[in-house]
Structure formats: C-alpha cells, structure tokens
Amino acid sequence: MLLNVTNLYKSYAGPDGALPILQGIDMALERGETLALTGESGSGKSTLLHLVGGLDQPDSGVVEVDGVDIGALDDAGRAAVRRDKVGVVFQQFNLIPSLTVGSNIAFQARLAGRDDTVWIKKLAARMGLSNQMEKYPEQLSGGQQQRVAIARTLAAKPALVLADEPTGNLDEATADTVMDLMLDLVAETEAALLMVTHSERLAARMGRRLHLRAGRVA
Numbered sequence: 001m002l003l004n005v006t007n008l009y010k011s012y013a014g015p016d017g018a019l020p021i022l023q024g025i026d027m028a029l030e031r032g033e034t035l036a037l038t039g040e041s042g043s044g045k046s047t048l049l050h051l052v053g054g055l056d057q058p059d060s061g062v063v064e065v066d067g068v069d070i071g072a073l074d075d076a077g078r079a080a081v082r083r084d085k086v087g088v089v090f091q092q093f094n095l096i097p098s099l100t101v102g103s104n105i106a107f108q109a110r111l112a113g114r115d116d117t118v119w120i121k122k123l124a125a126r127m128g129l130s131n132q133m134e135k136y137p138e139q140l141s142g143g144q145q146q147r148v149a150i151a152r153t154l155a156a157k158p159a160l161v162l163a164d165e166p167t168g169n170l171d172e173a174t175a176d177t178v179m180d181l182m183l184d185l186v187a188e189t190e191a192a193l194l195m196v197t198h199s200e201r202l203a204a205r206m207g208r209r210l211h212l213r214a215g216r217v218a
C-alpha cells in the first residue's frame with residue numbers, strides 16, 4: 001500500500017479550547033489509484049492533505065507513506081519523504097518568478113536528484129509548453145501557469161501526488177484539459193493521486209471518492 005492513514009485526529013487551538021477537525025480518519029491508497037477528497041468548506045480536506053504530505057503533524061494516528069510511518073520521523077526525515085515520494089500541487093501555482101518556465105519545471109526534480117531531461121521535455125510537450133520554456137511565469141496565462149505547476153510536480157515522478165483544488169483558478173474548459181493531462185500523466189507514471197475538489201464534475205472523473213463530514217469519513 002502506498003498510503004495508509006489510520007485513526008487520524010487533528011484539532012486546532014480555538015478561543016474556547018481545542019477545536020476538533022479530523023476525528024478518526026482511516027484511508028488507504030495504492031499506486032495507480034485516484035481519489036477525490038470532497039466535503040463542505042471547513043470539513044478538514046486541506047488539513048488531511050497537509051497531514052498526509054507531512055506538512056503538519058496529527059494529534060494522534062498514523063500516516064504511512066510507502067511503508068514509512070512519517071510521524072516517527074524528525075523534520076529532516078519528513079522533508080526527505082516529501083522530496084523523494086510526494087508531489088504537491090496547490091491552487092496557487094507558487095512558481096518562482098525569477099526562474100524561466102523550464103527551470104521552474106526542473107526545480108523539484110533537481111532537488112530530488114531526478115532531473116531527467118528527456119522526461120521533462122516530454123512533459124512540457126504534453127502540457128503544450130514546449131514553446132514557453134524560456135519565458136517567465138508572469139508572461140503566461142493562468143492556465144499555462146497551472147500546467148507549469150503540474151509539470152513541475154510530475155517532473156520528479158512522485159509516487160504520491162497530492163493536489164488541493166489544482167484547477168480551482170481556471171475556467172471549466174481549461175480545468176478539464178488540465179485535468180485530462182494530469183490524470184493521463186499520473187497513470188503513465190503509476191503514481192497515486194489524492195485530490196481535494198469542490199467540483200462534482202472533477203470528482204466523478206476520479207477512481208474513488210472520500211467524503212468528509214464532521215471530521216469523519218461519511
């Protein structure tokens with residue numbers, strides 16, 4: 001199993017004490033699977049994604065990525081798991097403005113020591129970015145910037161791709177195109193995809209769905 005989440009609890013400090021957000025989440029994901037994470041605003045979807053990605057720590061419960069209990073690791077250990085196994089795409093593109101599109105795409109792959117120029121060229125071509133590689137992010141449209149952000153994540157060939165509303169800033173047609181590409185590329189690399197979305201349309205295109213309600217899997 002690529003991802004195993006067991007009995008995960010997370011609360012945040014509120015004015016009147018701890019505010020429970022996740023209350024005993026269990027989930028699992030194998031390579032090649034795609035899972036939509038849905039639930040109303042504030043139900044804890046982003047919180048769960050952050051815990052799975054090792055960006056935050058749970059109150060209790062276990063997150064295992066590729067057999068490694070990431071809660072048992074120190075900060076450096078968690079950073080290494082993120083670098084080696086996990087790719088994250090957010091709604092905000094978070095591109096580096098001073099780097100060209102080509103360098104942005106190669107950035108994480110280089111950090112992970114997996115800078116495969118043939119794969120990066122292929123990704124850029126599939127994303128329709130081959131002629132944009134020398135440009136800077138500010139010279140691209142929103143849809144193009146989102147494709148750069150997705151290409152950057154997939155360039156390192158992560159086993160687990162975590163995406164938080166990755167097409168939330170795009171119009172419907174562009175969102176569909178970007179989603180098609182992302183699903184194709186995730187399938188090609190036999191990665192697993194866990195995607196937060198508010199869109200029924202996008203959720204329906206994923207292999208499975210996990211719906212959060214009041215901190216639990218509904």
Ligand SMILES: Nc1ncnc2c1ncn2[C@@H]1O[C@H](COP(=O)(O)OP(=O)(O)OP(=O)(O)O)[C@@H](O)[C@H]1O
Pocket residue numbers: 012013021039040041042043044045046047048
């Ligand atoms: N760092 C934090 N400190 C305190 N409360 C937080 C923090 N992060 C999130 N919360 C609260 O936890 C709850 C769940 O937030 P989360 O972002 O996980 O929800 P979500 O399901 O992703 O929502 P949305 O669909 O609106 O993005 C919300 O009520 C939010 O206000």
